[in-house]
Amino acid sequence: MLEVKNICYDAGEFSLKSVSFRVEKGDYFILLGESGAGKSMLLETIAGLVHPDSGSLVLEGNDITRARIQNRKIGLVFQDHAVFPHMTVYENISYSLHGKKINNREKKARVNGIAELLSISGLLERRPATLSGGELQRVALARTLIQRPKILLLDEPLASLDSRIKSELRSLLRKIHHQGQTILHVTHDYEEALSLGNRIAVIHQGSVIQEGTPEEVFRNPKSEFVAHFTGARxxxxxxxxxxxxxxxxxxxxxxxxxxxxxxxxxxxxxxxxxxxxxxxxxxxxxxxxxxxxxxxxxxxxxxxxxxxxxxxxxxxxxxxxxxxxxxxxxxxxxxxxxxxxxxxxxxxxx
Amino acid sequence: MKRYQSIQLVFIFLGALILLFIVSPLLGMFLKTSPRSLFETAGDKEVTGSIWLTIWTSMSATVLFAFAAIPLAYLLARKTFPLKKLVTGIIDLPIVIPHSAAGIAILGFVSRDTILGKLGSAIGLNFIGNPAGIAIAMAFVSIPYLINAARDGFAGVPERTEKAALTLGATPARVFFTISLPLAWRNVVSGLILMFARGMSEFGAVIVVAYHPMITPVLIYERFGSFGLKYARPVSVLFILISLSLFIILRMLSNDTKDISFNRKRKNKKTEIS
Missing domain, CATH: 2.40.50.100 (RNA polymerase II/Efflux pump adaptor protein, barrel-sandwich hybrid domain)
Structure with missing residues (x-):
């Protein structure tokens, strides 16, 4: 599905050092690491916002390392959701449908369908400034999912949300995953990793230091850092x-x-x-x-x-x-x- | 009752002095101008023609130069490139050089023996003593205001919002027109109004390039030189009144479109309450 092969990128303060891993179709893949480990940069590299110094990205057999962002068919949801503040929720969600050969009726049906899945049907005419953090995150998810991405990249989607909203969003992410969406989710929270992922890679100082099922990573930490970071023997x-x-x-x-x-x-x-x-x-x-x-x-x-x-x-x-x-x-x-x-x-x- | 510390009282006193310094000459001028002389001046075709010329040349300069100035402001806000500080310094140059000197520089730039002058002559346009030359002089001294305001506006647009749009399949051009520009719009409009206002009030650079046709600041100077203070005053008052009305209207229009999200928020709150 998605192969990340020896990606290197030096951005001064942060760097990625020969990062490799493979996400299979239908995976809920977690990249677990501390703040500053290079997780967000890696997601931006996969999405095409940053070009790696070396290495390659292969999605469904096609090399996308140098492909244009808009042609990658990869969805990215940012930690701070980056919802467009000057548009309504409806305009936000339908943004990616512009220029596609879709008539207005189909466009409306698709927006309504995705809004229903994410339980935001009642918010479609609202402006982002009137929404809560959890609602904004749902809008950001809807806006990304409507373009039917081959892989959904999530950058700390549950950070800075209170625990009730977090638990609701976790259920929602499980639901989206169960509908067949392949997800690559980065987080610093091992509880989130255990709760959602079927595979986990631990990233530390720009390198992937362990990868496996949650049991493999948490039960047999390969390094002191993983043992310490995953927090519990x-x-x-x-x-x-x-x-x-x-x-x-x-x-x-x-x-x-x-x-x-x-x-x-x-x-x-x-x-x-x-x-x-x-x-x-x-x-x-x-x-x-x-x-x-x-x-x-x-x-x-x-x-x-x-x-x-x-x-x-x-x-x-x-x-x-x-x-x-x-x-x-x-x-x-x-x-x-x-x-x-x-x-x-x-x-x-x- | 709110109590002020002594330092704050000193600041208030100094602030009041400055306000007085700005308001009293203007107020004095208004009070010394009789409504009758104002009406007579408003009926003077030379005056109205000159005010109209000032407004439309400044507006044309603002609109035409905005097409290149706004993209430049975006580049300055978003990109790092060699000699960027030098470019920023060059943009601020028209603010710091004397405007009569700027006029001399422009005159040398648009006169008949220059490339621009020859190009103009080829299509039958002589910049000297022509509204086109006036517009160029106005743009020269006022364009930094637009570029700086627009640059600050673009810098205030979170880059992530633009990146999000790119990941949603938008081309960089669509991102600029649907995300960056609308979100920086408030500053851009502010810059446009400032540029327009600064252009309208320009005297030094314009008088060197084009004494005729006469824009209002030149007309005021001419009336003062030829007939004295009494004859220059009603034109000044009328020009100030028209300029002020114009800016108030422009500000109100731009306030209507600015910060849409905030206004909608208030509207939604109202709906919730009702």
Whole structure:
């Protein structure tokens, strides 16, 4: 579908260093990276707003590296949506239909169709200045989708939106993806990446340093940066069991974990910060809802503490001080108890 | 009651002095001109012809030169190129040089033995002592106002908006006419009005290029030189009144089209309330 091959671009402050990855048709591909990693520049390069110093871009078998922007059939939605302030929502959405051999009736039908999909039918006569951030983002999506792009590029589309709007837009993006739209989405938010992507590439200082499924990237971070950036070693696919309003979820179909009730969807990912896991030699009575016995599989000393890997059927990482390791006499193969609160379990719907 | 700090009172006093400095000579001139002499002047064909000539030459200069000045302003706002600072400096030159000197320079540029003069002669047009020469002199001294205002307007248009239009399949020309120009329109119109106004008030450069036909600033000077203050005053008052009315109308028209989004916002709010 889209092959990005060894793209290099030096813009002084930012640079792209031989970036390569491949997005397949129907993918929801996430480019995950910190601010300043070169994500937006890469999207602008793919869209044709910036020409790379070297490398090539191939879309459906055609080299588009030097193709004109208007001939690429690539849609780009900017972080700040860049809706045209002097036009109505209708004029914004129909902007790309100008010059195409479409009569007014068909034009109207297409605008209405896309407006309905994005739930903005009631806004068509409004001016952008009267719209909220979420509505503007929907208009920007509609304006881009109406030209039926081969691939939709999204530049931090959920940044600077409040959490309710974010969740609505996530559902909307899933819906658009399920209708067959190939999407390349850049974000700095790993929750967004897990919630939406079926493939993730991590970009750092202008280079792609890891690529794979969410499980591959989060479970086996290939570098310290990825491990740190993705934020959690304890990362699992989870499924609500239906018990107690879905307040018990099964991790990797193995370990039942208590968490805050799953209101909307029983499927997703679970993250438990290794700093939130306690270790003890004996079970003890506390407010922690999750208490499991396991075997110490590995002890990994690090700068920010010692990572103790405990096998409880699945491997859980606990970050403790070296003093605790010696006080509890933790050694590999030893039986040990781990404890964490239901509120320490972070659920990300998928 | 709002309390002012002593420094603010000093500023208010100084500001009032400046306002007085601007208003009192004008007010004095208006008060010393009787309505009768004003009506008589308004009926004087030489005066009305000269005012009409001033308006249309300045307007023609503004409209004609805008076709090249606006694209130049866009380039200056969007592109970086070698010697850009020099280009910007050149554009501001007409503001800093004495206008009589500018007139001498233009005279040398459009006289019969120059390329432009010869081209003009070929089609039967002599710039010296001709409205075309007046328009060129007016444009020379007033064009920086249009270019600078339009450049600021284009610089204020977010580049992302233009980029978004490009990704929506628009050609660069369509992006300019449907996005950049409408969004910078308020500044562009402001620049057009400033250029027009500055052209109308030009005296130094025009008098060197064309004493005749007489534009109003030259006519005022001529009446003052030949007949004295009393005869120059009614023409001045009439010219000021007409100029002011014209600019107020132009400003009102441009306010109607400026910041459409804001006006619509207010309209929508009203609808929501009702």
């Amino acid at each position: 304890n990362f699992f696919r989870a499924h609500g069991t239906g018990e107690n309003n879905n307040s018990i979820a099964l991790l990797e179909n193995t370990l039942p974990v208590t968490l805050l009730p799953l209101v909307n969807t029983p499927d997703g990912f679970i993250l438990i910060r290794s700093e939130d896991i306690l270790l003890s030699n004996e079970p003890f009575d506390s407010s922690a809802a999750n208490n499991f016995e396991g075997t110490v599989a590995e002890i990994i000393p690090g700068i920010s503490g010692t990572d103790v890997v405990v096998n409880t059927g699945i491997s859980l990482h606990a970050l403790v001080t070296p003093e605790s390791v010696s006080r509890l006499e933790i050694t590999e193969g030893k039986k040990i108890w781990i404890h964490f609160k239901a509120t320490a379990v972070k659920f990300i719907p998928a």
